[in-house]
Amino acid sequence: MMSHAAFVFASYAVAAVTVAGLVFWVIGDGRARQRELKEFEAAGIRRRSAEASGGAGR
Amino acid sequence: MSENSLAIRKFSDLANPTRFLALADRVLPWFAVATALLFAAGLWLSFTTEGDYQQGETVRIMYVHVPAAWLAMMCYTVMAISALGTLVWRHPLADVSAKAAAPIGACFTFLALVTGSLWGKPMWGAWWVWDARLTSVFVLFLMYLGLIALNRAMDDPARSARVSAVLVLVGFVNIPIIKFSVEWWNTLHQPASVLRLDGPTIDPEFLWPLFSMAVAFTLLFFTLHIAAMRNEIWRRRVTSLRRQAVRSAGREAQAL
Numbered sequence: 416m417m418s419h420a421a422f423v424f425a426s427y428a429v430a431a432v433t434v435a436g437l438v439f440w441v442i443g444d445g446r447a448r449q450r451e452l453k454e455f456e457a458a459g460i461r462r463r464s465a466e467a468s469g470g471a472g473r
Numbered sequence: 474m475s476e477n478s479l480a481i482r483k484f485s486d487l488a489n490p491t492r493f494l495a496l497a498d499r500v501l502p503w504f505a506v507a508t509a510l511l512f513a514a515g516l517w518l519s520f521t522t523e524g525d526y527q528q529g530e531t532v533r534i535m536y537v538h539v540p541a542a543w544l545a546m547m548c549y550t551v552m553a554i555s556a557l558g559t560l561v562w563r564h565p566l567a568d569v570s571a572k573a574a575a576p577i578g579a580c581f582t583f584l585a586l587v588t589g590s591l592w593g594k595p596m597w598g599a600w601w602v603w604d605a606r607l608t609s610v611f612v613l614f615l616m617y618l619g620l621i622a623l624n625r626a627m628d629d630p631a632r633s634a635r636v637s638a639v640l641v642l643v644g645f646v647n648i649p650i651i652k653f654s655v656e657w658w659n660t661l662h663q664p665a666s667v668l669r670l671d672g673p674t675i676d677p678e679f680l681w682p683l684f685s686m687a688v689a690f691t692l693l694f695f696t697l698h699i700a701a702m703r704n705e706i707w708r709r710r711v712t713s714l715r716r717q718a719v720r721s722a723g724r725e726a727q728a729l
Binding site: 419420422423427429430433434436438440442444445448449451452458460462 | 529531534537538541576577580584587588591592594595693697700701703704707708710713714715717718721
C-alpha cells in the first residue's frame with residue numbers, strides 16, 4: 416500500500432511532467448516554424464501581401 | 474464612412490494575423506512571468522497549508538485536480554466560442570484559436586483524469602469508477618483527441634475549419650453534462666463545493682491554495698494558447714509560402 420504522501424507526490428509529478436511537456440512542445444513548435452520562415456526569406460520567397468506592403472513578411 | 478462600419482473595420486483590423494503576432498510578441502513575456510509568479514505562490518500555499526481532518530495529505534491533490542478539470546471545460550468553451558466565430562462571423566483567427574486550443578485542452582483533461590485517479594485510490598479505494606462525472610470527462614478527453622486527429626487529417630485549413638467548428642459545437646453539449654452530472658445523477662464524485670449559488674462550502678484553509686492555483690493554471694492556459702495561436706499562424710504562412718515556391722518553380726520550368 417502506497418502512503419498518502421506518495422499519491423500526492425505522484426500527482427504533482429504527473430502535473431509537472433505534463434505542463435513541462437506542453438510548454439516545451441509549444442516553444443519547440445514555434446522555433447521550428449520560425450526557422451522555416453527564415454529559410455524562405457533567405458531564399459527570397461516572400462508572401463504576396465508582405466511584398467505589396469514592403470514588410471518583412473514575418 | 475458611417476460610425477458603424479468604422480467600428481467593424483477596427484474589429485477586423487484586430488483580426489489581422491500580423492497585428493495579432495505583434496500583440497502576442499508584446500504580451501507573452503508578461504503573461505509568462507505572471508504565470509510563473511502565481512505558480513510559485515500557489516505551490517507554496519499548496520504545501521504550507523494544513524491537511525484535511527478526513528482526507529489528510531491527499532487534499533493537496535485537489536489543488537492540481539480541480540484547476541485542471543476547470544481548465545478542461547474552459548478550454549472547450551473557448552473552442553466553442555471560436556467555432557461560433559468561424560461559422561457566424563467568419564473571423565479569420567477563430568479557426569486558428571480553436572485548432573491551437575485542442576492539444577492544450579487534451580493535456581489538462583488528461584491531468585484531471587490522472588490526478589483524480591490518484592486521489593480516488595486512497596480515498597475511494599478505486600482508481601476508476603464509471604460514474605457520470607468521470608465518464609463524461611473521459612468522453613471530453615476522447616473528443617479532444619478526435620478533434621486533434623481531424624485537424625491533422627485535413628491539409629487545407631479553409632476546408633477543415635467549418636467541419637471541425639460544427640463538431641466542436643455539437644460536442645459542447647457535453648460541458649453542461651459534466652458540470653451538472655453530480656447533481657442530475659447519483660455519483661461517487663462529490664457535488665460542487667466552490668462554484669455554488671450559496672457560496673463556497675470549503676474551509677478558507679483550502680480555498681486560498683485552490684484559488685491561487687486556479688488563477689495560475691488559467692493564466693498558464695492563456696499564455697500557452699496565445700503562443701500556440703502564434704505557432705499556428707506561422708505554420709499556415711509556411712504552408713502558403715511552400716505552395717508559392719512550388720508554383721513559381723512550375724512557372725520557371727514552363728518558361729525554359
